[in-house]
Amino acid sequence: MAVIGIGTDLCSIDRWQAMCERRPAVVERILTPAERDLSPSSQAARWAAKEALAKALGAPAGMAWSDCEIVRDELGAPHFELQGTVQARADELGITHIHLSISHDGGMATALVVCEAR
Template sequence: MAVGVDLVEVARVRSLLEDNPAAETELFTTREIRYCADKRNRYARLAARFAAKEAALKALGTGVGPGMRWTDVEVVNDPLGRPRLRLHGTAAQAAGAPGSWSAELSLTHTGDYAMAQAVLLLPPAADEPAVRRTATDEGSPCASI
């Protein structure tokens, strides 16, 4: 399991997009732009999606590095309106084979801030032990906490 969290100032996202209109298509997919276009609080919704991308990339442990594009991480909504992650390109490769990972995503925003938390259940890495010790395991110095 991997967790990523990100907090974004809505005003910074708004300023970036107003000062550089081309940034919108560098950061967001057509589907994300379309979803936010007709909504109240457009910039807060875009900021929440940007935070979700950051949170997902933190959980993947990749960040936006070589070959990774912001649009490789997409926020879509399921039929009930819940936000979901859809990974493309390098992000999809980092997550593993299709069907081998799952994710939960939570978004929230106010007038000033947008936040996202991504929880990814990823397949274990080849060099990762199958069982991990936790603080509650017997013999752990933290077991009594």
Template sequence: MIIGIGVDVVDLARFTRAAERTPGLLTRLFAESEQLDGDVKRPLPSMAARFAAKEALIKAIGDSTGVRWHDMAIVSDGLRNPSFEVYNSLAGIVADRGISSIHLSMSHDAGVAIAYVVAEGDG
């Protein structure tokens, strides 16, 4: 059963300006593991897609109360498919809402990044 759906779009130029203007922004929004692709710094369009994913997850769960940026991280499997790991208060919120699976799709092209999240439960 679908519990929630979220989508978010980020303007790449605006995100890049914000990241350049505010040096600590990426550290405030993302775990160090999210900022790196192996040993290489992840490009800003990919970071913008990850920001859109975090925003889309908040929409899918229905409320941002008690959620912090570092309570979620986007990880990739061996085929580079993205998914979420949730921690701390967000893990509790997800459990309380009966969410057993979170599906994520992200992309960036033509000046925008987009992410789509489906939160699914057993009930």
């Protein structure tokens, strides 16, 4: 496997909550309906994950945030489910696997993404 891109992001949970209160329409554009049902700290972690993924994909214009969703597998590990514009960019780069690590503690949420191709 070859590393195609790496991205990381850090998000203040308080800042995320303030933005959600000021601009609820932005939250609807960023998070999927299932992600909107999560706690503010988990939402902030998902925003950080989407930002990290965009960086790993080269931050191209035109990707829709709702075209990727962070879900958990049967063991609780987070991973991306891609579609539409985000899947198209991953396909364009030949990405076959995406590693994701997210965490939130001490008022901050963070994410690390590594994209690989075979």
